[in-house]
Amino acid sequence: MTAQSPAFDVPADADLPPLALDIDGTLTTPDHTVDPRVFRALPAWPAPVVLATGKSFPYPVALCHFAGVPERVVAENGGVVCVDETVRVAGDADRVARAVAAFRERGGDLGWGEADTVNRWRETEVAARLTADEALLREVADEFDLTFLDTGYAYHLTDPDVSKGAALREAAAVLDRDPAEFVAVGDSMNDASTFDAAGESYAVANADEAARAAADEVLADGYMDGTLAVLSRLVDRAEP
Numbered sequence: 001m002t003a004q005s006p007a008f009d010v011p012a013d014a015d016l017p018p019l020a021l022d023i024d025g026t027l028t029t030p031d032h033t034v035d036p037r038v039f040r041a042l043p044a045w046p047a048p049v050v051l052a053t054g055k056s057f058p059y060p061v062a063l064c065h066f067a068g069v070p071e072r073v074v075a076e077n078g079g080v081v082c083v084d085e086t087v088r089v090a091g092d093a094d095r096v097a098r099a100v101a102a103f104r105e106r107g108g109d110l111g112w113g114e115a116d117t118v119n120r121w122r123e124t125e126v127a128a129r130l131t132a133d134e135a136l137l138r139e140v141a142d143e144f145d146l147t148f149l150d151t152g153y154a155y156h157l158t159d160p161d162v163s164k165g166a167a168l169r170e171a172a173a174v175l176d177r178d179p180a181e182f183v184a185v186g187d188s189m190n191d192a193s194t195f196d197a198a199g200e201s202y203a204v205a206n207a208d209e210a211a212r213a214a215a216d217e218v219l220a221d222g223y224m225d226g227t228l229a230v231l232s233r234l235v236d237r238a239e240p
């Protein structure tokens with residue numbers, strides 16, 4: 001049986017590697033919406049796919065749910081890992097909360113408004129809008145010993161002990177896979193650790209400097225076009 005997708009055919013019995021895919025900038029369009037081809041490509045892939053994002057836990061879970069694929073996700077830049085029925089949460093959320101309190105006391109605003117659905121379900125780190133006071137965020141990150149990340153979509157204050165890459169290693173263990181079996185695609189500095197953990201890594205054309213430097217290869221195509229180019233290449237390579 002062959003599952004059809006707009007960009008490639010994936011034989012269901014093809015020997016294809018597991019994937020670690022970033023979401024924003026990698027599975028999306030330049031308008032920040034999910035590229036509709038994701039809903040064909042993910043279910044067609046015969047090996048495990050781990051979605052690794054800086055977004056909070058419900059976002060990648062919802063994407064898996066609506067794409068009809070198993071819930072295999074890394075959220076909050078590695079703070080949360082959920083693979084099949086296993087969930088682990090790591091990182092010093094109290095320290096992050098104290099850093100946010102200090103940021104606010106000094107006049108900072110995370111920039112998401114009253115409902116703040118960006119942070120509402122966040123368990124281990126915090127995200128600020130790119131319009132937030134970057135210098136002040138960097139100041140409190142230093143003071144509270146947190147990592148400052150600029151993904152191009154948001155600023156994050158994250159426990160330095162967590163990363164997408166460390167989380168991918170944990171996800172791989174649950175899936176009984178070697179992290180080196182994974183092929184990773186991403187676009188930002190928060191994907192560099194994923195690229196280190198995976199055996200093969202690609203930065204899409206819209207990637208930032210840190211992702212480009214960490215990737216094995218920088219793709220000619222951006223966003224989902226770049227990601228699909230990798231998947232097509234893997235399918236071609238697997239064909240006898």
Ligand SMILES: O=C(O)COP(=O)(O)O
Nearest residue numbers: 023024053054055151154
């Ligand atoms: O949440 C962000 O800032 C970016 O999300 P991403 O890791 O899926 O690109």
Ligand SMILES: [Mg+2]
Nearest residue numbers: 022024025187
């Ligand atoms: Mg991204």
